[in-house]
Amino acid sequence: MTVDEKxxxxxxxxxxxxxxxxxxxxxxxxxxxFGSGAAGARIMFVGEAPxxxxxxxxxxxxxxxxxxxxxxxxxxxGIGRDEVYIGNVLKCRPPENRDPTAHEIETCKPxxxxxxxxxxxxxxxxxxxFATRTLTGRREGISKLRRKPIRVEDWYVFPMFxxxxxxxxxxxxxxxxxxxxxxxxxxxxxxEIEAEPSQMELF
Numbered sequence: 001m002t003v004d005e006k007x008x009x010x011x012x013x014x015x016x017x018x019x020x021x022x023x024x025x026x027x028x029x030x031x032x033x034f035g036s037g038a039a040g041a042r043i044m045f046v047g048e049a050p051x052x053x054x055x056x057x058x059x060x061x062x063x064x065x066x067x068x069x070x071x072x073x074x075x076x077x078g079i080g081r082d083e084v085y086i087g088n089v090l091k092c093r094p095p096e097n098r099d100p101t102a103h104e105i106e107t108c109k110p111x112x113x114x115x116x117x118x119x120x121x122x123x124x125x126x127x128x129x130f131a132t133r134t135l136t137g138r139r140e141g142i143s144k145l146r147r148k149p150i151r152v153e154d155w156y157v158f159p160m161f162x163x164x165x166x167x168x169x170x171x172x173x174x175x176x177x178x179x180x181x182x183x184x185x186x187x188x189x190x191x192e193i194e195a196e197p198s199q200m201e202l203f
Contacts, residue, residue: 031058035087049090
């Protein structure tokens with residue numbers, strides 16, 4: 001599939017998502033935050049759900065965590081935001097930024113799965129617990145799973161701390177940087193790293 005074909009399919013899927021009323025989050029959202037970036041990206045970042053700024057602007061990772069993500073991408077991985085694809089498990093912001101419910105995740109998950117199928121990334125960097133659990137089925141916490149590649153079909157899931165962790169807890173800043181260092185190293189030689197098996201059933 002060409003990049004132009006992928007872009008067209010993502011645009012069509014985005015229109016479907018923006019019209020979605022399958023769960024109660026549609027009653028509270030300002031905008032659907034579908035995702036953005038390169039349709040042919042080698043790396044896809046997946047977070048939990050949109051926050052306040054994302055809900056207002058309709059774009060993922062536009063707040064302080066997004067700026068930190070951009071900085072770490074440029075400084076450590078050596079690429080810009082326009083070279084990756086960024087999305088979330090949920091496309092709508094939960095009220096007061098509460099945790100997603102199981103029903104919300106299962107309702108919204110088909111959009112994420114289809115995004116992955118279209119983009120065909122080599123590596124999906126999952127930021128935090130919810131994204132990692134959703135795409136791997138693993139129940140361990142992110143502190144245990146981070147930096148351990150998990151093979152899912154034709155790509156790897158690479159669990160990482162969410163950049164917001166470094167903003168909420170300054171003592172985690174170096175850990176977040178270390179995750180990006182590990183991601184860069186993994187991108188340089190993924191076949192040489194033994195990956196743990198996925199426990200996900202949808203792929």
